[in-house]
Amino acid sequence: MRLSTLLCAAALSLAATCVHAAVPAHYVVFEMDAQGRAEPVFYTQVQLNDPQRDLRGRQPAERGIERVEYRVSRDGAKSAQVFEAQVPQFLRAEFAADPEHGDGRIELHRPLRDPHRAFVVRVPLDAADAIEFGGGAAKAAQRFDLRELAIRAAQLPLAASARGAMPLAAPLSGDAQASAVKAANSGNRLDILVLGDGYTSAEQTTFANHAATLKTALFNVSPYKDYQNFVNWQTGFVASSQSGADHPPYQAGCTGTSCCADTAARTDPRAGTFVNTALDATFCTSQIHRLLTTRSSKVMAAAAGFPDWDKILVTVNDPVYGGAGGSYATISAHTSAALIAIHEFGHSFHGLADEYDSPYPGFPACSDLGGSAPCEANVTNQTNASLVKWRSWFTPGLPIPTPAGTSGTGLFQGARYLSSGMYRPVDNTCLMRALGNSFCPVCRQEYVLKLYRGGFGSPAAGIDLIEPGTEAPSPATAVSYARGSTRRFSATLLQPSLGAVAVQWYLDGVAISGATAASYDFRQDAATPATRTLELRVTDQTAFVKAAMAGNLLQHSRTWTIRVGAAPVALAPNAAAPVARLAVSP
Template sequence: MKPSMLLCSAILSLATGWAQAAVPAHYAVFEMDAQGQARPMFYTQVQLDDPQRDLRHLPRSEGGLERVEYRVSRAGVRSAQVYEAPVPQFLRAEFALDPERGHGRVELHRPMRDPHRAFVVRVPLAVADAIELAGDGAAKVAQRFDFRELAIRSAQLPLAASARKAMPLAIDDQADGAKAANSGNRLDILVLGDGYTSAEQAAFANHAEVMKAGLFNISPYKDYQNFVNWQTGFVASSQSGADHPPYQAGCTGTSCCADVEARNDPRAGAFVNTAFDATFCTNQLHRALTTRSSKVMAAAAGYPNWDKVMVMVNDPVYGGTGGAVSTISAHTIAPSIAIHEFGHSVTGLADEYDSAYPGFPACSDAGGNVPCEANVTNQTNASLVKWRSWFTPGLPIPTPAGTAGTGLFQGARYLTSGMYRPVDACMMRALEHPFCPVCRQEYVLKLYRGGFGSPAAGIDLIEPGTESPSPAAAVAYARGTTKRFSAALLRPSIGTVAVQWYLDGTAIPGATSATYDFRQDTATPATRTLELRVTDKTAFVSAAMAGGLLQHSRSWSIRVNAARVQPAQALAGSP
C-alpha cells in the first residue's frame, strides 16, 4: 500500500470508531498577521470525540469567511487531501437601534477586521505529526509546523501562561449535572466568561443561564434543544468588567475612543485586567465589545469538542460582536442579540435589513458562482424562488411591504433593492419578531445537513455506536431463536419521530419502537435484510425542500444458519 493510502486509511479507521471512544489529538491555536502569516500561540493535547472534526471543507456559501488551507503529514507522508480552517474576515457589529427599549430594528455598523484573527486546528495524533499551511500568492508563503516541536516548546508559546490559568475548565454539562450527551452527534456550544473574578463564579453561572433560557425559549431552538450540548466554562479574571476607553475626538489608538457615543459611557476611563482582554470601542466603535479570540480558543481546550464558542463579559454596558467568537455583554437585552448572531454563526443566515455594508461579498441565485444564503435571493421569477413552497397562496410576487405572510419582500442583505427576503419582518431583520418559516427551516436542515462543525455530515436520529448488534458485519443467526435488534434514538425536544422496522424491504406491522425481536423458524430465506428507519415529522421543513435529510436508517444483513439444538435433543445425541 502506498504511504499516502496508509495515511488515508488511518483517518478512515479513526473515523469508523469515533462513536465508541475518544482519540488523543493535537490542539493548536494560531493567529494571523497582516500579511496572512500564521503564528503558533498555544499547543496542548486533548481527547476528541470526533477525530474528523477539523478534517473537512467549509461551506462555500458562508459570506465573510477567509479560509486557511492546510495538509497534514505523518512520518514524512503528506496528505493528498486539502483541509480548511475558518478565519472570519470581519467582526459583526450589530445592535438594536434602541437598546434601552430592548427591541426594534437591528443596525449594522461599518465592517471591521478582527485585530487578532485566530483559528484552531484539532488533528488526531495517529493522523499527523505536522501541518503545512498553504501559500496564497506572493504576499503569503507556505508554512510548516511540526506538532512534536510545538509540544516541546509549548510552555514558551505566547499564550501558554495565560491559558494555564484558564484550565481546567469547570464544566456545567447539563442542567441536572449529567454528563454531556454524545458530543460527536450534537451541536456543541461552549460559553465562557470574561471579567468575572474568582469570587464571581455564581454571577457568571446566572448570566449564562439567562442566556441559555433566552436562546431556548424561541423556535426553532427550543424545539431542537436536545440536539445541542450547552457547556459553560468558568475562567477567573484578575478584575471585573471590561476596558472602557474614554472619548477623545480623532483618536486612532486603543487607549481612547473617537466614537461620540463613548461620551455617555458610565464607565468611561476604566481599564481592567481580564482573562480574554475584553474591551469596548474596538476599531473606534463604542459598542463593539471584543475579546482576544486566540486566548478564548486556548482556554476552550478544556472542552475541545466545541463547535461554537460564546463569551459573556461581566459588564452591564450594552455591546458585543460576532465573528470567530461571539462576544456579548451582560446587558439585559444581550440574549436577543445573541439569538440573532446565532442565526449567522450556526445557521448561516444572511441579515435581512438593508443598511449598507460596503465591500460585503456579493451573491446571486440567478447565475454566478456564489449562491445567496437560504433566507435571501435576487431571483424574482416566482417559479424559481428557492422558498416558493412556503409562499402564502394569493400573495403577489414580489410582495408589497407591510403584507402578512411569506412571499418576496424587497430589501435584504444590505441592499435596498434587487435583493429579497421571505417575510416583511423576521428575527434576522428586527429583534421583536420570531424567525420566519424559511429561517426556521434552515436551522433544522443545517442540523441534519452539517456544516456547523461536527458531525460534518450532520446530526443522526440514530445515535452512532448504539446499534446492537453492530450493523458493520453480517449477523449470524440460529433459526428458531429470538434475536433482539436495537438502537438509541435522538428525538427533538418538541415534535415527534416516526419509527418503522422493515424486513426485506417490507414494513413489519406494529414494529414501531427502538427495538425489534427477530425470529425465523425455517431455514429459508437464508439471507434476510432488517432495516430501521427513523423520520423527523417536523412541520418546520417543507417536504419539497427536505430531500432525504429528515430520514435516517440502519440495515443489518442476517445470515440464517443451523437450527437451535434443544436440550432434550442434545442429551439424546450424547454418547
C-alpha cells in the same frame, strides 16, 4: 493506533456516524498576521472524542470567511488530502437601535476586520507530527513541527496568559449545574461552549447565572427550543484578575485603544475604567462604543479545556449594553444583549444573511440567477415565483413580489443591505431584520436543515436520529441467526425536544405491520429465505421543514443483513448436553 484504524467499517450505512473512544490530539491556536501568514500562539495536548473533527476537506462557508488550507504529515509521509481551517475576517457590529426601550431595529456598523484573526487545528497525535499551510502567489508555504511546538509550548505568546477553561468548581444548582456537566455523545450533537470574561475566581456563581440566563434566552426561541436535545451546552469558567471590561473614555478624533471617538461613549457610566481580564474584553473596538470584543486567540486557547466544541459564545461580566459577532458571539451582561448573540448565531450557524436594507457599500454580491455566488437561504434576487427557492413556503394568494405591509410569507423587496433588487421572505417580523423578533419560516427551516446537513464541526455529516454506536447487534457485519429463535434488533433514538419522529421497521423492503418501536424481535422458523434484510427507518416529522426542500435529510436508517442458519439442537427433558470427546490412539 493509526488514524486509518479509526475509520468506520464500509458496511455501515452511509447515514451512520463513526463513534470513537477519546484519543490524544494536538490542539494548536494560530493567529493570522498582517500578511496573512499563520503564527502559532498556543499549544497543548487534549483528548478528542472525534479524532477527525478538523480533518475535513473543503466545507461551505459564509462570505467574509478566509480559507486556510493545510496538509498534515507523519514520519515524513504527507497526507494526500488537503484540509482547511475557516477564519472569519470581520467583526460584526449589529445592535438594537434603542435597547433600553425595546426598539429592536438593527443599527448597523460596517463589519470591521478582526485585528486578531485566529483559528484552531485539532489533529490526533497518531495522525500527524507536522502541519504545512499551503503557499500561493502571495506567500510561501509554512511548515510547523508539532513535536517541536510541544517542546516549546511554554515559550509561545499565549502560554503565560491563556488560562484554560475549567468546569465550575463552586456548588451549583438547577440549570447552572446541568450546564457544567461533561457533554454526552459529543459526536452526535451540536457542541456549544460558553466562556466568560471579567469574572474573578470569587465570581463563579455570577458567571454560572449569566450563562444560565443566556441559555434560557436562546432556548426560548424557536427552533432552538424545539431541538434543544440536539445541543450539548457546556460552560467553562475562566478566572480573571479583575471584574468587567475596558471602557475607553470619549475623546474626539481618537484613533487608539485608550480612548473612544464614538460620541455614544459620552454616556458610558463606566467610561475611563480599565481592567485586567483573561480574554481582554473591551468596549469601543474600532472606535464603535457598543462593539464589545474579546481576543479570539485567547478565547480559543481557553476553549482547549473543552476541545470538542463546535461553536463558542462569550459572556462578559459587564452591565453596559454591547457585543459582537465574528468567529464567535460576545455579549455583555445587559438584559438585552442576549438578542445580539441569537442574531449572530443566525449568521454563524444557519449561514443566514441580514434582511435589513441599511447600505453596506462593497459587501460581496450574490445572485440566484446564475454564477458562482448564490445567495444565502433567506435572501434572493430571483423574482420568478416558480423559481424562488422558498416558494414552498409562499402563503397562497400572495402576489410575487409582495407589497410591503402584507402578512404571510412571500417575496418582499429590501434585504442584504440593498433597498431594491434583493428580497426577503417576510415583511418586518424576522429576527434577521430586527432584534427581538422570531425567526421567519425560511430562517427557522435552515437551522433544522443545518443540524442534519452538518458542516458546522462534528458530526461532519450532520446529526443522526439513530444514535451512532447504539445499534444492537452491530450492522457493520452480517448477523448469524439460528432459525426458530428470537433475536432482538434495537437502537437508541434521538428525539427533538418538541415534535416527534416516525419509526418503522422493514423486512426485505416491506413495512412490518405494528413494528414502530425502537426495537424489533425477529423470528423465522423456515430455512428459507436464507438471507434477509432488516431495516430501521426514523423520520423527523417536523412542520418546520417543507418536504420539497428537505431531500433525504429528515430520514435516517440502519440496515442489517441476516444469515439464517440451522435451528439449535433441541434436548430431551433432563437430558445432559452432549460432551465432546477426544479420541486418543493406542
